[in-house]
Amino acid sequence: MATAYGIHLGNNSGCLAAFTNGTAAVLANDAGDRVTPAVVALNGVEWEIGLPAKSGQASSKAIIKNNKRLMNCDFNEDDVAFVENASSCRIQNDDKLVYEFETSETKQYSNPDHIATKIYSKLYTIASHSVQNEGDLKLVLAAPLHWSNASRERLVKCAELAGFDVLQVISEPAAALLAYNIEDSAEDVNVLVYRLGGSTCDASVIKVSSGFMSVEKNIFRTDLGGQCLTKDLADYVAQEFRQKWKLDPLESRRAMSKLLNHADNCKHILSTLSSAHVFIESLLDGVDWSQNVTRARFENIISSKISSYIEPAKKVIDSFDGKISKIVLCGGSMKIPKLQSAVASLLPEAEVYSGINPDEVIAVGCAKQAGMILDLPELSLSNTSTEIEFLGKDIYLKYLDQTVKLFKEGTPPFAQNVCKIETDKEVKDISFTLHDNPENEQFAKETFNVESLNKPFKLKATLQPSNVLLQVE
Secondary structure (H helix, E strand, O other): OOOEEEEEEOOOEEEEEEEEOOEEEEOOOOOOOOOEEOOEEEEOOEEEEOHHHHOOOHHHOEEEOOHHHHHOOOOOHHHHHHHHHHOOOEEEEOOOEEEEEEOOOOEEEEOHHHHHHHHHHHHHHHHHOOOOOOOOEEEEEEEOOOOOHHHHHHHHHHHHHHOEEEEEEEEHHHHHHHHOOHHHOOOOEEEEEEEEOOOOEEEEEEEEEOOEEEEEEEEEEOOOOHHHHHHHHHHHHHHHHHHHHOOOHHHOHHHHHHHHHHHHHHHHHOOOOOEEEEEEEEEEOOEEEEEEEEHHHHHHHHHHHHHHHOHHHHHHHHOOOOOOOEEEEEOHHHHOHHHHHHHHOOOOOOEEEOOOOOOOHHHHHHHHHHHHHHHOOOOOOOOOOOOOOOOOOOEEEEEOOEEEEEEOOOOOOOOEEEEEEOOOOOOOEEEEEEEOOOOOOOOEEEEEEOOOOOOOEEEEEEEOOOOEEEEEO
16 A cells, blocks of 8 residues: 655644554654654755754744744734744735845745745655655645635645645544544544644534534634743743843843743653753853753643633533533643643543644544545545535345444445454355345345355445445455
């Protein structure tokens, strides 16, 4: 089977996953990290992408962060101001939105699409190094639920300019469910998908029925994100530095840039370890700073903000009339154990899915979707807005003296059901009949010679647009 890829590009980071031989795995970049910072910088005349852009001497280069916000065709002035404040380049928003990169050596102009293409190119290099055979790299992308088709098309064009062959764009909540195979649930379930990224968050309730996902409720916020927690941790370190040296890093933009960068790294370390060491060379006026931060201290620092962070999840749960039995956590900031337990406490009886790193969940789901598409070559997804007709009646399978409900009403095309067939070893032929009601006459019949098959064997049924395909294996 060919390798398929999935990418989730957020405001703060991008993640690339590959699906091959039935398994999805996240690919590490050239620095060995599984997540690549979504940061682009112009350092002199050289473009830097990812970790090199994020680290190093920030004052010597022009940096752009949170570019994804301006990839949304419906961005507003608040989004422009947010991106400009987080970056170190000017943004002109007259007839067209333009970034002005200025360093001591040069001045260049760019735009959000060009910056996104550079990040996708970085991920394309990682993907191309993972395969031996040259060829098109098939890709599924994830986009926020509220984005328009025009915004999604911009993502597709940027990825294709980078070299990918984009198969489909799916929503971030759908990708999160695919990562954990929740769409394969035998029973109808309602799932809370809570994503907390670097600068945005959203909470969705998704109903899963026979492999089909429908969004019942959704809340999206642009004022909540992991950068607020990073700022709180940086302020704490700045206060410790100020008390010892009587110097205030808050008065220096260069010092705060260094401090925020180290605080962000410290925050991620504390998501998995009980303590982290912060060492900042020449934080202010040539003074180095070294300090240990414990997870307990970090949790105490952010404790006052916990209620505001779980508010979107609480609101969407309160507005939904039904039982929610599963919770999927995604987004880099959901790696923080304190936040995980806070969201889980909203639904004490629900099963919490957190086995995959939250900042990798959506990319893994995209990769699995890409693998499924490649496994169904007759499925054309060139128009992702095409309406789909769903099964209007239940379909039952009868064989020997058994009756099985094969597909339930509302099942989408290309859904599959695998049945384990128990039978005597001496049986040579078995006839399978399909019915829309166990009491009604058959509307289709298929007979298979099973003499050479190991017993028991499997019968795979695939619901196609105009028929049901039965295969024994």
